[in-house]
Amino acid sequence: CLRGKAGWGENMALVTTVANAFGARWFDEQWQPEFNGPEWTRAATFYVDLLSKYGPPGASSNGFNENLALFNTGKCAMWVDATVAGSFVTDASQSKVADKVGFTFAPQEDTDKGSAWLYSWALAIPSTSKKQDAAKAFTTWATSRDYAKLVAETDGVANVPPGTRESTYSAEYMAAAPFAKVTLESLKQADPASPSAKPVPYVGIQLVTIPEFQAIGTQVGKMFSAALTGQMPVEQMLTAVQQSTTREMKRAGYPK
Structure with a gap:
């Protein structure tokens, strides 16, 4: 039960984790997108094949709550997600598999960098708030x-x-x-400044901490979902992602 739902917050968190494990990175040291490289091809192919062959029906539309329900009813053998779900899947009052659940680090491929699930939920107060x-x-x-x-x-x-x-x-x-x-050890080992095998100009394991990433990640997420549902092959999808991300980054003035 990997994440498949379109949009940055739902599937790109996992896609970036997989990409990091394959040695891929969002941008090189000059802020140029790298989706046309072999690392992303291998990572994206692995992700799409895995969910297509072994994921639950409708994986492209499943988010946290849908996968939680599938896992707790014994319809998911493996779920990659945040530790906050740990208390849910081990609670016998809501999980039918509570006594059969184990925990381990995220899978690795070419490197152990960036394979940790390290995200953040931030609290903010709008400046327009009257309270x-x-x-x-x-x-x-x-x-x-x-x-x-x-x-x-x-x-x-x-x-x-x-x-x-x-x-x-x-x-x-x-x-x-x-x-x-596992959570504590993962937090100690995670290094947001070095999320992949090669150096990066950004900070972030599952996200790139620049203002433009919300829009870029959402667009890329939609394209990955299109590949997952068979609307386009992986290579075509990555070409489209490379073009759209390059365009947005140039517009923002990042590439050197």
Whole structure:
């Protein structure tokens, strides 16, 4: 149950992880897109073939919730996604396979760089908000130790948000959450400044931290979904991706 849904937030997070593992990168050191290279060809072919042959029906439309339901009902043998799902799939009250779930690092191919699932969920307050003080108070509380303690007392320590702070990984949490050891080791090894085999001009393992990437990633995600549904072969898709990304990056003034 890999991610297949179109759009940056749904499938490109996994596609970039796969690409990193094959030694591919979004841009070379001069900010030129590299989708026409052999690494991306191998990574994209692997991704499309894997989901086409072994993925669930309608994989191109499945996101987090759909894959969670498939996994928890025993219809997915392997699911690559964020650690936040760990408490869901090991909860016997909602998962039929809770006693059969194991956790490990993301697969590797040519390099172990960038194969970690390292993403981020950020909280922001719009400048137009009329309740900025209240919003700040809420976000401060929602990411506090008090909130983590409340979750632990209400829903169990294994359900404490896994990426909030280092102090989460106490002896109690490590014992209660079967996914905690792999998560902690993955966080220690992940290097957003060096996500692939070759040097990159950007920071980010699953995303490129530039403002233009939201639009670029969404467009590329749609093209990958088109290849996944058989609308175009992988090589044609990568050619189109190379052209569209090059155009957008030139418009933004990045290539040197």
